[in-house]
Amino acid sequence: MDGELEEGLALLNSINDDITENPDYISFIGSFKEFIRQYHEGTGFINALADGNLDLEPPRQNYVISHYKQLQSNLKHLTWQTQQIAKGDYNQKVSYLGDFSIAFNQMIESLREKKRMEDQLRDLYASRDKLMSIISHDLKSPFNGILGLASLLLQDYDELSESERKEFIENIEISAQSAFKLLENLLEWSRIQTGKIQFAFEELSLGRIIYENFNLLKSTAEKKQIHLYNFTPPDCFIYADHNSMSTIIRNLLTNAIKFTVKGGKITIHSNQVDNLWEISISDTGTGITPENLVKLFKTGETVKTRGTENEKGTGLGLLLCKEFVEKNGGTIRVESTLGQGSKFIFTVPSK
Numbered sequence: 001m002d003g004e005l006e007e008g009l010a011l012l013n014s015i016n017d018d019i020t021e022n023p024d025y026i027s028f029i030g031s032f033k034e035f036i037r038q039y040h041e042g043t044g045f046i047n048a049l050a051d052g053n054l055d056l057e058p059p060r061q062n063y064v065i066s067h068y069k070q071l072q073s074n075l076k077h078l079t080w081q082t083q084q085i086a087k088g089d090y091n092q093k094v095s096y097l098g099d100f101s102i103a104f105n106q107m108i109e110s111l112r113e114k115k116r117m118e119d120q121l122r123d124l125y126a127s128r129d130k131l132m133s134i135i136s137h138d139l140k141s142p143f144n145g146i147l148g149l150a151s152l153l154l155q156d157y158d159e160l161s162e163s164e165r166k167e168f169i170e171n172i173e174i175s176a177q178s179a180f181k182l183l184e185n186l187l188e189w190s191r192i193q194t195g196k197i198q199f200a201f202e203e204l205s206l207g208r209i210i211y212e213n214f215n216l217l218k219s220t221a222e223k224k225q226i227h228l229y230n231f232t233p234p235d236c237f238i239y240a241d242h243n244s245m246s247t248i249i250r251n252l253l254t255n256a257i258k259f260t261v262k263g264g265k266i267t268i269h270s271n272q273v274d275n276l277w278e279i280s281i282s283d284t285g286t287g288i289t290p291e292n293l294v295k296l297f298k299t300g301e302t303v304k305t306r307g308t309e310n311e312k313g314t315g316l317g318l319l320l321c322k323e324f325v326e327k328n329g330g331t332i333r334v335e336s337t338l339g340q341g342s343k344f345i346f347t348v349p350s351k
Contacts, residue, residue: 041059041065042059045058045062045065049072054072054079056072085111090108093105146172146175149171149172153165153169197244199241199244199328200241202239202241202242203237203238203351204238205237206232206237206238206245207233209249210230210232211230213246213249213253214228216250217254224257225262226262226264227264227266229266231268232268232269233270236272237350239348239351240328240348240349241324245328247320247324249281251321252344255318256283259283259285259286259342260283260341261285264283265283265284266283267281268281272350276347276350279348280345281343281344281345282342282343283343285341285342287336287339287340287341287342288336288338288342289338290338296334297321321344325347329348330346330349
């Protein structure tokens, strides 16, 4: 109350015992009472905050607790942020509580890093399980077929007719091609996981890459009387890695041939959208069930559906496509209707 009264509360006359009150006495007493009231209200409010009651309505027109009102607001917001962190939102950041904010944000960063490591570990385990599944079963199966057919052919060669021998040899070739494609995808996929693939980005003619893969798969398509159509415009130039882009096209075409019935067709369209080319590979095949549709492109999810002529698959080719598309700066998705066919759509940057 410094400076409120210059001459004290009252003047005492020692002779006549008179008391002369200071004219500012009434004002001083009123101010003092108001201070005591605000202090009492403030004490109650601060004690409530200390007990964790953050929703208490602060007294109005009380300068004693003005700073504590901001503290209440900060604590309420911090409580909300803590609840969000508990739900897994590690993007929260505290900047209004001084040194405490630094410690709190360090804790959040630690939790974020822990979650990142857990996600990587989960993906690593899923990749390992996928790899072991392929090696232990899917890779062994075609070799068992090759060995069995070769053994029968060798034992019964003289008793078999020319057409039977030819059929055996054709089946051995089919199994060998299946094993080779699987091995090729497996090696490519494992090299991606270990970061050993080097990508060389350059301007490429998409039409030429499609033409090269049409030639590679021409005989496989002709065996099922499947027609291949490419409607990619001649001015379609992409900025990508040649080897990985060729692998994407080849895997998607192989997949389409596998699930297309005899006499069907596979069509490729390419459209430019802003600075991207959107490529779609459509087939008139069996389509994909809704249950399997959500499993595609996911490590650890197994989709094993045989082709229209009992061709086997592991789903590894689609995982490889997703990895390569993303490495080239694009995205991939699929649209499918059961019994009517599927359309795989991916994007790649233009030059």
